[in-house]
Amino acid sequence: MNYSFEYIDIILLAMIAGFIFLRLRGILGKRTGFEGKNPKQFQDILKEVHQESNLKQKENFDKKAQSEFLKGAKIAYETIITDFSDNDNKLIASKPLLSKEIYEEFNKALKDRSDRGHYAEITFIGIKSADIKEHKKMDKALQVTVDFVSEIITCIRDKEKKIVSGSPDKIKTIYDTWTFSRDMRSNNPNWFLVNTLN
Template sequence: MTVEIVLLALVALFVGLRLYAVLGRRTGHEQQPVTRPETVPGSEQPAPLADAAPERSEGGGLVYEEAAAGGIRAIVSADPSFDVARFLEGAQAAYRMILEAFWKGDGEELAYLVGDDVRASFAEAIAAREAAGHRLDNRLVQIERAFIEDARLDGLVASITVRFDADIAAVTRNEAGEVVAGSMSDAVDTHDVWTFRRTLGGDDPNWLLVETDEA
């Protein structure tokens, strides 16, 4: 009985930290982080955001658009540990995990990664797919780029919208395993806009996917 209790506790700990490990970990390969908002010399007030420019990585890739600058600074002010590059790296990992769970029809995995509305939409799509006797044999070939389109802080609730430009090989098979749509040899360009949300300062460190759209 004691062994079972210990195992259950370990499982609960793993689940609780899973998405934090994805969207909150540091790998040593981050771009220069955004830390605190710059202040006006001689004052504790943040500098104006009117002249904020889009942030770019060392390789020239867009990290966040100008429209997101104010929201990002507000989030950093509320949570100085927030790191833009680290978040984007984790968001890309979450993008892959969520897509693969949806393609497999793994509702249990999705429950830890997405909000209620998105989970309901995914569950409906999975049920329709299963009712048709279809299964997806998809593969995320690569994420060409990912950048923040928008960021907001409403009270302590932070929302960050990320655009993913990716190549996906998509195949739909029937119950006999025959291909009814798509091709594994011909990747399709996809442009997804996903919004992640988290309550800053709360006990739950997870960023959940709460909205999906296409660019």
């Protein structure tokens, strides 16, 4: 008799366990083996937010960013101008500041000058003013156009050191409009000269 009660207890417990299993399965669902993409981890989400925040900061060309840009633009302007005065007629100091197209254009001008047997003497007096004319986003790049007014003493001499053009004693006021560009998604902080007008 006791055995029959034990069997009934086992059957009842099995029924209760089965009921609980079915209820949990109905509430939680079942694992099929195809779960789709795993949800992003919290750290991954934070990383994406951080990258997006950095991108927006880079794209925010406010007054502070403009002021910092102009400091670098003035240095770049002087470096590029004085690089043309080297007797070797090569762009060495300014090469990292130039886009590929501008580098080739400037290099051709230097080669033409060298083929004529000429070289330039340039004394950079200083920049009188440098003002941002415009800045605009072009695809992934930010382009900034700057109006420069500078004072320079320049003359071109031939192989015999005779003056071909310019004057070694006269200060000239030069007006240039240069456009610099930078890929805002790149970690490279450098700006490149992409266009010149004068």
